[in-house]
Amino acid sequence: MTSTPHSPSALEIPVTDLKGVTEVVREKLAKLGLVTVGDLLFHLPMRYQDRTQIYALGNLRAGQEVLVEGEVEQTDVIMRNRRMMVCKISDGSGQLILRFFHFNASQQRGLARGAWVRCFGEVRQAGNHLEMAHPEYRIVQNNDPAPISDALTPVYPSTEGLQQRTLRRLIELALEQAQNLPELLPPALVQRYQFPPLADCLQVLHNPPPTLATRTLLEGKHPLQQRLIFEELLAHQLGVQQARHKVKQVLAPQMLAPNTYFKQLLTLLPFKPTGAQQRVMGEIEQDLRATSPMNRLVQGDVGSGKTLVAVAAALQAIANGYQVALMAPTELLAEQHYQNFSQWFSPLGLEVEFISGSQTPRQRKRKVENLLLGISQIAIGTHALFQRTVEFLQLGLIIIDEQHRFGVHQRFELREKGKQGEHYPHQLVMTATPIPRTLAMTAYGDLDYSVIDELPPGRQPITTVAISNERREEIIDRIALACSQGRQVYWVCTLIEESEALQCEAAEKTEQMLKERLPHIAIGLIHGKLHGSEKEQIMAAFKANELQLLVATTVIEVGVDVPNASLMIIENAERLGLSQLHQLRGRVGRGSVASSCVLLYQAPLGKTSRKRLDALRQSQDGFKIADIDLEIRGPGEVLGTKQTGEARLRIANLVRDQRWLAEVQQAARLIVAKHPELTPLLIRRWLQQADGDSAAQFFHS
Numbered sequence: 001m002t003s004t005p006h007s008p009s010a011l012e013i014p015v016t017d018l019k020g021v022t023e024v025v026r027e028k029l030a031k032l033g034l035v036t037v038g039d040l041l042f043h044l045p046m047r048y049q050d051r052t053q054i055y056a057l058g059n060l061r062a063g064q065e066v067l068v069e070g071e072v073e074q075t076d077v078i079m080r081n082r083r084m085m086v087c088k089i090s091d092g093s094g095q096l097i098l099r100f101f102h103f104n105a106s107q108q109r110g111l112a113r114g115a116w117v118r119c120f121g122e123v124r125q126a127g128n129h130l131e132m133a134h135p136e137y138r139i140v141q142n143n144d145p146a147p148i149s150d151a152l153t154p155v156y157p158s159t160e161g162l163q164q165r166t167l168r169r170l171i172e173l174a175l176e177q178a179q180n181l182p183e184l185l186p187p188a189l190v191q192r193y194q195f196p197p198l199a200d201c202l203q204v205l206h207n208p209p210p211t212l213a214t215r216t217l218l219e220g221k222h223p224l225q226q227r228l229i230f231e232e233l234l235a236h237q238l239g240v241q242q243a244r245h246k247v248k249q250v251l252a253p254q255m256l257a258p259n260t261y262f263k264q265l266l267t268l269l270p271f272k273p274t275g276a277q278q279r280v281m282g283e284i285e286q287d288l289r290a291t292s293p294m295n296r297l298v299q300g301d302v303g304s305g306k307t308l309v310a311v312a313a314a315l316q317a318i319a320n321g322y323q324v325a326l327m328a329p330t331e332l333l334a335e336q337h338y339q340n341f342s343q344w345f346s347p348l349g350l351e352v353e354f355i356s357g358s359q360t361p362r363q364r365k366r367k368v369e370n371l372l373l374g375i376s377q378i379a380i381g382t383h384a385l386f387q388r389t390v391e392f393l394q395l396g397l398i399i400i401d402e403q404h405r406f407g408v409h410q411r412f413e414l415r416e417k418g419k420q421g422e423h424y425p426h427q428l429v430m431t432a433t434p435i436p437r438t439l440a441m442t443a444y445g446d447l448d449y450s451v452i453d454e455l456p457p458g459r460q461p462i463t464t465v466a467i468s469n470e471r472r473e474e475i476i477d478r479i480a481l482a483c484s485q486g487r488q489v490y491w492v493c494t495l496i497e498e499s500e501a502l503q504c505e506a507a508e509k510t511e512q513m514l515k516e517r518l519p520h521i522a523i524g525l526i527h528g529k530l531h532g533s534e535k536e537q538i539m540a541a542f543k544a545n546e547l548q549l550l551v552a553t554t555v556i557e558v559g560v561d562v563p564n565a566s567l568m569i570i571e572n573a574e575r576l577g578l579s580q581l582h583q584l585r586g587r588v589g590r591g592s593v594a595s596s597c598v599l600l601y602q603a604p605l606g607k608t609s610r611k612r613l614d615a616l617r618q619s620q621d622g623f624k625i626a627d628i629d630l631e632i633r634g635p636g637e638v639l640g641t642k643q644t645g646e647a648r649l650r651i652a653n654l655v656r657d658q659r660w661l662a663e664v665q666q667a668a669r670l671i672v673a674k675h676p677e678l679t680p681l682l683i684r685r686w687l688q689q690a691d692g693d694s695a696a697q698f699f700h701s
């Protein structure tokens with residue numbers, strides 16, 4: 001490297017100045033957001049491999065990534081769908097199969113009977129034996145025992161065609177400049193938490209010395225990691241706050257006129273809003289009266305009555321002469337909302353349009369016109385609402401139901417689409433996914449947050465039982481009994497296979513079986529493959545109690561509301577996520593009769609599965625269930641951000657590092673008040689990512 005040590009500019013040197021960075025390598029690095037030497041320093045290992053000890057073959061468990069050694073007993077090339085080489089090794093304590101799909105003749109010769117091999121790879125269960133597919137391996141000579149590594153090996157996030165070796169080498173070079181990194185944490189914070197110097201942290205994380213406690217490092221608990229975790233969470237928090245601040249800078253329609261429509265609706269409703277509903281409605285009302293756009297997340301457990309809150313918001317917009325778009329994640333749910341809203345809005349003299357992806361342009365023509373001319377006040381639909389062909393005269397409010405299906409970028413996109421002149425529409429997002437508050441502030445920090453923490457009165461608790469598949473018979477009797485008492489039943493077919501076609505097929509078979517077993521009961525079937533209008537008909541028939549038993553796939557997961565249904569059977573419950581089960585179960589227990597939910601599982605149950613089903617049996621509190629779910633599955637899945645890339649973090653983990661969240665929020669306030677110049681630097685350091693929909697891009701836009 002050419003520049004002198006201790007010059008900050010050494011960090012700005014492009015990676016191309018490093019030895020061996022060809023154009024191809026440069027491109028790959030750029031894909032990872034690595035442009036300068038400084039960027040390389042913050043490309044942290046996503047995990048470590050432990051190659052410091054050799055495991056006995058007899059002690060292996062599936063899922064472990066380990067170093068093993070053994071003598072080749074037999075190597076064969078076989079045909080099973082495709083050609084493969086299968087090699088059996090043993091070390092006296094047990095055996096292991098090595099499986100190779102790409103191999104050459106010299107490899108085959110090298111793995112001859114009697115040779116000693118050392119391999120590194122992931123152990124997996126295959127039938128009744130353990131194996132490693134494509135391990136890294138080498139032949140060990142008897143008289144020359146190859147040394148094993150005495151430190152953990154870092155594994156970096158990479159991209160196709162960029163080898164770990166290359167990354168390790170370049171990062172090694174970059175580490176020479178670590179001393180030049182500016183300290184971005186104010187001295188008060190460094191002192192308060194006794195953080196070690198930044199350069200030391202990076203050195204150790206990229207290059208763990210053998211003396212280091214491997215355990216704490218693997219678990220992300222080492223003090224040197226804590227400093228970086230803190231800094232990353234802080235940068236993230238600042239980014240989110242900045243986004244929120246930017247959003248508040250723009251204009252939105254001020255909705256000051258009183259909500260006369262809602263007052264009128266209340267006189268027609270058979271119930272009164274709960275205290276929690278009233279509180280949240282008040283918060284929304286204030287938001288809508290402001291000159292900057294509302295961006296509010298309303299969280300309320302299944303059945304807490306989020307729809308009414310949405311209705312109140314919509315009516316305020318309409319009373320002020322604006323239109324409303326209500327978007328739901330599935331056509332079924334959108335359709336339900338359409339039914340409900342139509343029913344409530346027609347006595348008020350208001351027009352509702354239903355827009356769905358399965359409508360033909362002809363079917364849609366009139367609806368689109370009505371919206372464009374302002375004849376209709378509200379459009380309800382799926383994301384089809386935001387296609388180019390749908391336009392509004394005066395869109396003032398966007399409501400997104402069951403937000404966990406949408407990502408931050410989509411939310412942002414919608415906002416842009418709804419822009420009219422200088423004004424952005426208000427946004428209200430509703431979710432049943434219970435998110436612990438600190439986590440919500442980090443993951444959805446750009447939104448204000450309200451909770452409906454009270455269920456409407458008179459709800460009966462749902463009794464939940466877990467029953468093995470072998471006891472299906474008892475369930476048939478239960479269904480017959482419930483129906484004879486005038487109740488209705490859901491039977492939910494789930495399959496782990498992602499294929500929708502298979503799900504539907506399974507549901508059809510179940511329907512057949514139930515029709516044979518329960519000939520006196522009116523049974524309907526609903527799944528994703530039915531057309532919109534067919535789904536509508538079936539749902540309407542079930543709602544009207546013309547169907548007593550509804551066999552369904554998980555299309556009914558969210559939002560479906562039939563209070564007379566009081567029994568739900570969920571197949572393959574052990575394979576579903578806890579939050580999803582809780583959502584599904586929320587389809588019953590909506591009326592005044594006691595409901596029950598039967599979780600059918602395939603025996604034997606693993607330990608984790610048992611724990612999950614128990615959690616569900618013992619609790620009906622969405623928050624509690626979410627906490628357990630978080631523990632088991634991690635935040636990406638719980639927040640539904642896996643696909644959308646929200647809250648993508650390099651070293652921090654929102655669950656593991658939860659204890660930092662409150663501290664970080666406090667630190668962010670300190671920075672904003674006393675060291676505002678640090679904000680862009682921290683954001684640049686931690687949130688810069690290259691792949692198109694990067695967090696930094698979002699926070700900067």
Ligand code: ADP
Binds near residue numbers: 277301457563
């Ligand atoms: P979710 O929060 O799951 O979307 P919904 O809005 O679908 O819940 O409401 C669930 C049921 O509770 C609906 O049948 C709705 O009419 C009813 N409901 C809503 N608010 C109240 C209330 N304050 N009192 C009684 N029932 C209510």
Ligand code: MG
Binds near residue numbers: 306307401559
């Ligand atoms: Mg709902």
